[in-house]
Structures are given as C-alpha cells and as structure tokens.
Amino acid sequence: MGVFSRTCEYAMRAVFFIAHRTPEGTRVGIKDISEGIDSPAHFLAKILQDLSRRGIIHSAKGPNGGFYMTEEDLSRPLSDVVEAIDGVQIFKGCALGLKQCSEKNPCPLHHEFKAIRNDLTKLLNGTSIKSFNEDLLNGMTSLKK
Amino acid sequence: MGVFSRTCEYAMRAVFFIAHRTPEGTRVGIKDISEGIDSPAHFLAKILQDLSRRGIIHSAKGPNGGFYMTEEDLSRPLSDVVEAIDGVQIFKGCALGLKQCSEKNPCPLHHEFKAIRNDLTKLLNGTSIKSFNEDLLNGMTSLKK
C-alpha cells in the first residue's frame, strides 16, 4: 500500500470527481462516480455515506439526486478527507510507531521524519479542495485511471 | 495506521535494536528483541526470518545463537528494510492510487506529493542503518516504547 489506505484513495478521488462534475448545483450519482474513478460502487457508497455524515460532502435522495459539494465543502482542505478516513496518525504519528517518541525522547527518524510529515500536512492542510479542482477544470491535472 | 505498516515498524525497530545490541560479533535472541521493542515475539520471528532470508540481517541457530548484523548489513540504507516489508509503492506510488498518474498525466497531488516522496526516499535511502545506530549509541535518540 502507498501512503494512504485504498479507502482513502477512493475518497479523495471521489471528492475531486464530485467537485469537478457538479459546478452549479447539479448532482452526480454513485454509479457515475464509481465508474469515473474506477472503484467498486457499493464500497464507494459506504465511503461517501461516511463523508456525507461528517458534512464533508452532501447528498440528496430521489430522482435527480446524488452527491454534490457546497461552496463551503469546496473550501475545506483535503486533509479533512484524509483525516476522516485514515485518522490523524499520518500527520502526527512516529515513523516507528513508538508512543513515547517526542522532541525530548526522539526515535532515530524523529527529526527528519517530522519535517516530511510537516510538508505533507502543509500540502493537504494548506490547499483547499477547490484549488485542486481548479487545476482539474483547467486540464492541468487529471483523474484518469 | 501511520505511513508504514505495523509489520514494517516492528522490522525497523528490530533492526535498530539488533544493530545497537550486537556491536562486536555478539548475537541477540528473539525474546530479547521482542521485549526490547515491545512486539509479539512469534510475529517478530516471522518478520526477522523474512529479513534474514533476504540477507538484510543475519542469524545463527543453537546456543549463543541469535540475530546479528554484519558490517555490510549495517551499511545498507534503511529503505532496504522498508522495501522488503512494505514494497516500493511508498517511494513510487501515486497519492491517489492512480496507475496512469505520471509527469505527462499528473493527478491533482502529483507534483507536490512527488517532492514529499522524494524527501522520504532521500531520508531512507540516503542514510545507512549504521549512522542511525550511531545516534542511538550516542544516546542522541532512543527506541523506548
């Protein structure tokens, strides 16, 4: 596995996909999303239910229903998605999994690893979903599987 | 979970522990190691068998047997341990898990994430186990659970 769990990868891709596909109040269904990001539909449904419950995305049932994101949703940092799915360990945890690891009692990787973790935090915490989406809309980046 | 799997965390801690405890041709047993790094003994045994098979550490059976590391082992980069256990995804994989992600077809995180991955690679690939061990021996860092 990479840095994030597969579930988290799906979640991020789905969020970008939804942002990209629902510019003005429109909605996009689970089938479209799961096909668009190449993920198992039912599994993704669970993930999006979770994100929806947490208010990270929104949904509506019934005809013309589906998932969408409000302006507020779009202005959140991507770290909210990661934290919702994978938790905070990735931003705070010791590389070696040591509970006692700290500035005062650093593990052999502590200082250098902290710098890397901080960069990751800065990237995910400091950039809104909207701004990632702008790169998508401008064709500068892609979600092609 | 953090950046590395739990198995990989145990592996790294064990490698540091072995390096620290076997300065001159001595060996250290699985019981000592598992207690020293706070990991399940039998599970760690499997992990060390794996590392041993791959030549990342060495072992000897029988009385006064145990695990140890040669000078060559000590001069390897820590990335060898990580790669043996968690694979290369963490050094090479797309943050979103996209197979097609590349310089030409970058995902929304691609460029910034690449920089972070490269820093991680530089840290783990560019530093020998021996040099991490020196910090341990000097008391500059610690493996305290």
Add this chain to the structure above:
DNA sequence: ACAATTAAAGAGTTTTATATCTTTAATAAA
C-alpha cells in the same frame, strides 16, 4: 396516491494483516 429513482442502512463475504502455537532443524557444549 403511485411509480420511479436515488442514497442510506444493514448484513453479510472475502481478502489481507496481524498474531499465536507447535514442530522441526541446526548448532554448541558437555
């Protein structure tokens, strides 16, 4: 009111990671 559409919820199954227990093989020392 009814039928169609959609997400939510519930209840699984399968796969992978983590962990345990037992038996075997190798080595060393007596």
Add this chain to the structure above:
DNA sequence: TTTATTAAAGATATAAAACTCTTTAATTGT
C-alpha cells in the same frame, strides 16, 4: 553422542480492511 538452546518452518487463529448484496427510506414527477 546426548542435551540444551536457538532460529526456521508450518499450521492455524483473530482482527481489520476491502468488497458485495439486499432492503429501506427519502424524494420527485405523474
């Protein structure tokens, strides 16, 4: 050559992650 000691190997067991299927609830349009 026997006994003690140690890792290796094999066989499960348990827990968590990933995935699937079915039923329910909400909403819309007729």
